[in-house]
Amino acid sequence: MRFKNEAVVGAVVLLAVILVLFGSFWLAGRQWGVQHVEIVAAFREVGELREGNPVNYRGVRVGQVTGIRLGPMGDGVFVTMDVNEELDLPPDVGVVVSPVSLFGDWQAQIVSQSAPAVRQLEFTVATVPDVLPGAALPDMSQLTAVAARIADQVEVLTERVELAFTEETAIKLRQAVGDVSEITAQISGFVDQQTVVYDQVSQQVLVATGNITDATASVTRVAQDLEVAIQAGDIQRMMANVSETSENLRILSAELGEATAGVPSLITRADAAMISFSELAEDVRQTLRVLEPQLEEIGPTLAQARQAMATLDETIERFGNDEGTLARLADDPALYEETQAAIVTLRRLMADIQSEPGKYLRNIRLLGR
Amino acid sequence: MSAQRSFAWIGAKSTEGFAAFGRFSSFTAEAGRAVPDLKTWGKLLFPLMKRIGVDSIPIALFLAAFTGIVLALQASYTFTGAIPMYFVGTLVGKTMILELGPVLTGLALSGRVGANIAAELGTMRVSEQIDALETLSYNPHSYLVVPRVVAGLLMFPVIVVFANAIGIVSGWITAINLLEMTSQEFIRGLRLFFEPFDITYSLIKTGSFGFAITLIGCYQGFTTTGGAQGVGTATTRAVVLSSMMILVLDAFWAVTLLQ
Amino acid sequence: MSIELIDIYKSFGPKEVLKGFTLTVPEGDTVSLVGFSGSGKSVALKHVVRLLSPDSGVVRVDDQDVAGLSRHELYELRRQVGFVFQFAALFDSMTIRENLSMGLIKQGTHTEAEIEQRINESLNMVELEGFEDRMPAELSGGQRKRAGLARAIAFRPKYLLYDEPTSGLDPVTTTVIDRLILKMKKELGVTSLVITHDMKSADRVSDRVAMLFEGRIIEEGTPDEIAKSENPIVRGFVDGEPELVEQGRLDQ
Numbered sequence: 001m002r003f004k005n006e007a008v009v010g011a012v013v014l015l016a017v018i019l020v021l022f023g024s025f026w027l028a029g030r031q032w033g034v035q036h037v038e039i040v041a042a043f044r045e046v047g048e049l050r051e052g053n054p055v056n057y058r059g060v061r062v063g064q065v066t067g068i069r070l071g072p073m074g075d076g077v078f079v080t081m082d083v084n085e086e087l088d089l090p091p092d093v094g095v096v097v098s099p100v101s102l103f104g105d106w107q108a109q110i111v112s113q114s115a116p117a118v119r120q121l122e123f124t125v126a127t128v129p130d131v132l133p134g135a136a137l138p139d140m141s142q143l144t145a146v147a148a149r150i151a152d153q154v155e156v157l158t159e160r161v162e163l164a165f166t167e168e169t170a171i172k173l174r175q176a177v178g179d180v181s182e183i184t185a186q187i188s189g190f191v192d193q194q195t196v197v198y199d200q201v202s203q204q205v206l207v208a209t210g211n212i213t214d215a216t217a218s219v220t221r222v223a224q225d226l227e228v229a230i231q232a233g234d235i236q237r238m239m240a241n242v243s244e245t246s247e248n249l250r251i252l253s254a255e256l257g258e259a260t261a262g263v264p265s266l267i268t269r270a271d272a273a274m275i276s277f278s279e280l281a282e283d284v285r286q287t288l289r290v291l292e293p294q295l296e297e298i299g300p301t302l303a304q305a306r307q308a309m310a311t312l313d314e315t316i317e318r319f320g321n322d323e324g325t326l327a328r329l330a331d332d333p334a335l336y337e338e339t340q341a342a343i344v345t346l347r348r349l350m351a352d353i354q355s356e357p358g359k360y361l362r363n364i365r366l367l368g369r
Numbered sequence: 370m371s372a373q374r375s376f377a378w379i380g381a382k383s384t385e386g387f388a389a390f391g392r393f394s395s396f397t398a399e400a401g402r403a404v405p406d407l408k409t410w411g412k413l414l415f416p417l418m419k420r421i422g423v424d425s426i427p428i429a430l431f432l433a434a435f436t437g438i439v440l441a442l443q444a445s446y447t448f449t450g451a452i453p454m455y456f457v458g459t460l461v462g463k464t465m466i467l468e469l470g471p472v473l474t475g476l477a478l479s480g481r482v483g484a485n486i487a488a489e490l491g492t493m494r495v496s497e498q499i500d501a502l503e504t505l506s507y508n509p510h511s512y513l514v515v516p517r518v519v520a521g522l523l524m525f526p527v528i529v530v531f532a533n534a535i536g537i538v539s540g541w542i543t544a545i546n547l548l549e550m551t552s553q554e555f556i557r558g559l560r561l562f563f564e565p566f567d568i569t570y571s572l573i574k575t576g577s578f579g580f581a582i583t584l585i586g587c588y589q590g591f592t593t594t595g596g597a598q599g600v601g602t603a604t605t606r607a608v609v610l611s612s613m614m615i616l617v618l619d620a621f622w623a624v625t626l627l628q
Numbered sequence: 629m630s631i632e633l634i635d636i637y638k639s640f641g642p643k644e645v646l647k648g649f650t651l652t653v654p655e656g657d658t659v660s661l662v663g664f665s666g667s668g669k670s671v672a673l674k675h676v677v678r679l680l681s682p683d684s685g686v687v688r689v690d691d692q693d694v695a696g697l698s699r700h701e702l703y704e705l706r707r708q709v710g711f712v713f714q715f716a717a718l719f720d721s722m723t724i725r726e727n728l729s730m731g732l733i734k735q736g737t738h739t740e741a742e743i744e745q746r747i748n749e750s751l752n753m754v755e756l757e758g759f760e761d762r763m764p765a766e767l768s769g770g771q772r773k774r775a776g777l778a779r780a781i782a783f784r785p786k787y788l789l790y791d792e793p794t795s796g797l798d799p800v801t802t803t804v805i806d807r808l809i810l811k812m813k814k815e816l817g818v819t820s821l822v823i824t825h826d827m828k829s830a831d832r833v834s835d836r837v838a839m840l841f842e843g844r845i846i847e848e849g850t851p852d853e854i855a856k857s858e859n860p861i862v863r864g865f866v867d868g869e870p871e872l873v874e875q876g877r878l879d880q
């Protein structure tokens with residue numbers, strides 16, 4: 001009887017131990033029967049990379065990250081990886097770590113440093129021998145966080161503007177708007193980079209981006225027209241162009257809707273984004289109409305006003321100019337939110353200018369300084 | 370006057386609470402001192418490991434299987450659109466291993482094991498069997514408490530290993546059959562954030578649950594007074610207290626090990 | 629090698645059970661403790677092996693102060709004391725054989741064959757031969773009581789404490805148990821303290837009889853002396869006359 005108990009308990013415990021060992025081994029994604037070798041690469045920083053993250057080579061999983069530690073003598077971070085022994089590494093081998101999705105899962109990729117996708121990256125070379133050079137792509141979430149911060153700044157500034165639109169706030173506002181443009185550029189550049197590196201854009205989005213390229217051409221045209229109009233100082237032409245702008249944007253929205261018909265969620269997002277753009281353009285048009293009667297009186301400030309508008313347009317252009325950005329914008333809720341926030345803020349400013357043009361006209365020349 | 374009375378009530382209650390805690394502590398210390406007495410409890414261990422551990426596996430598996438199904442379905446329900454479906458695997462795996470496997474099993478077994486121990490030892494107490502053990506110069510702590518607590522400590526993790534495995538497998542099957550996911554997708558999600566420490570954490574936590582449930586059951590059994598009704602009270606109290614203790618320990622481990 | 633309980637006070641909450649209880653069982657003697665139901669006889673008996681500790685007073689067994697014993701020494705002492713519980717207190721998850729073997733195993737000096745032989749012997753003495761493989765739940769109250777007695781004598785202790793070994797038994801079995809108590813005393817020189825209600829039994833087995841009343845011993849003597857006692861409470865108890873007891877209580 002007692003012996004039977006012991007046998008049953010023993011069998012169950014043994015089974016559990018096997019299950020734990022087998023389970024952790026399997027869940028950690030190890031492979032049986034393949035000899036592994038260890039490679040080490042140096043990085044300036046590794047973002048969210050963790051032990052157990054996959055190591056890929058030409059898109060094929062070949063191992064996993066087994067250790068992350070700070071390198072000796074300020075060499076940055078040393079990442080140890082277990083990879084299949086039979087791997088044939090390229091001569092100018094390097095390792096790139098990057099996020100796989102927006103949700104914090106990262107990967108390490110073994111690449112040739114001269115590959116077009118990674119050529120512009122700055123690889124960290126360790127002083128220790130047998131350590132491969134490595135580079136990390138920035139984390140998308142960090143960029144969007146910066147964008148969010150700037151959007152906040154713009155909002156704070158807008159509030160201040162209502163209280164006291166002084167020379168200082170005008171300058172700051174201009175800076176903030178500049179920052180928005182810059183971060184937008186940064187995001188779009190980054191997204192393109194990622195798109196190339198991952199080669200993971202889904203088939204549907206690829207088709208959509210083709211159409212979007214056409215659509216964005218219109219945006220570029222619109223922006224240029226606006227720019228020309230403002231520079232020429234021709235109010236009548238400017239007004240005409242503004243109308244055309246909003247018309248074009250509307251067409252663009254329609255085109256985009258068509259282009260992304262196969263991707264329902266993409267449609268709604270992109271549509272919403274484009275409607276926002278059209279509304280913004282509409283606002284600009286209305287604002288200018290309000291200002292029209294007074295424009296002649298404030299001739300000297302006209303040039304500065306043009307410049308201010310140009311800055312705004314640049315923002316719009318940055319968004320529209322780049323197919324990667326738009327695709328990403330449509331697919332990335334966070335980035336989309338940030339963009340929306342920035343647009344809303346700018347629109348609020350426009351609405352305010354419309355309601356109390358006098359207050360702004362007095363100070364608007366400051367914007368150009 | 371009534372304020373005075375309520376202060377007195379609070380005072381009495383807290384004194385009572387401290388005294389109860391003191392008694393529990395000295396009971397635990399007594400049990401601790403009995404641990405080296407391997408000669409007495411060693412041979413009692415296997416039958417108890419079977420009774421407390423092996424016999425509890427079916428109920429644990431039943432719970433885990435349904436939990437796995439629900440987790441998979443709820444994950445996909447929550448993830449509409451924006452989040453890739455392979456995260457269903459992540460959610461099922463992580464939640465099962467870190468939280469629901471240990472805690473649900475713990476709660477179920479506080480009823481099955483905790484109540485059983487409290488009722489058994491409570492009956493032994495009121496029918497003077499524990500006194501009889503003493504007169505035969507057995508230390509009832511070595512003879513009754515230690516083997517039960519050790520069996521709980523050892524077998525609860527074993528039970529939860531199976532529960533976790535079944536939970537994940539049932540989530541997996543659900544994902545394939547009801548969510549139109551592929552095995553590859555599910556496994557990808559499962560492996561995404563997996564760390565071997567997850568399993569260690571799960572096992573440590575469950576071990577502590579086993580320890581708490583059996584110890585509280587033994588304590589309630591040992592301090593039973595007053596016949597069949599007393600045994601009933603002790604049993605209820607054992608289940609309530611060990612369920613509470615499971616949740617407290619759950620939070621404790623999360624604070625100490627997951628930060 | 630005697631049992632001494634000296635000036636024991638014991639209360640449960642507000643209820644004072646023992647109030648200056650003093651009783652000595654000389655080596656090799658059998659003393660019967662009689663008294664009314666609920667007077668504290670079982671409580672007094674449990675003090676001997678420290679199942680209960682006195683609020684004040686001294687318990688000496690084997691010339692050792694029981695309160696001062698370390699855990700190890702206490703278990704050493706208990707190994708020499710057999711305790712027969714009023715309600716048997718058999719381990720109900722074990723067979724009768726396993727119940728009886730518990731004390732023997734603990735002594736650690738017996739082979740399996742010896743243990744088996746001792747179990748048979750002990751069951752024979754209480755007329756329960758053939759009950760080895762029964763569970764306690766399958767026994768009648770009287771059978772259980774005798775099994776409890778067998779468990780206490782199985783390991784041949786130097787001291788035996790009987791809590792009502794014969795209550796609830798038929799007259800013939802009662803005589804058998806009484807003879808058993810005498811036999812233990814004669815053959816093994818056991819020192820015994822017997823709680824009983826049955827004056828005839830007390831008369832048969834004991835060298836001395838003590839009567840517990842309201843927390844203390846009110847009368848002690850040979851069975852004959854007790855039978856002839858002038859104390860109205862003792863008279864009332866022996867003859868079963870409540871009126872006498874009531875009168876005695878008022879006289880006090």
Ligand SMILES: Nc1ncnc2c1ncn2[C@@H]1O[C@H](COP(=O)(O)OP(=O)(O)OP(=O)(O)O)[C@@H](O)[C@H]1O
Nearest residue numbers: 640643645663664665666667668669670671672714
């Ligand atoms: N653990 C306890 N807690 C509270 N009161 C107790 C406890 N044990 C005994 N008592 C009380 O002490 C008194 C004496 O009990 P005890 O069992 O010694 O009586 P007794 O003389 O053995 O009676 P009986 O002949 O009926 O067995 C009783 O009134 C009982 O209520």
Ligand SMILES: [Mg+2]
Nearest residue numbers: 669670714791
């Ligand atoms: Mg009694």
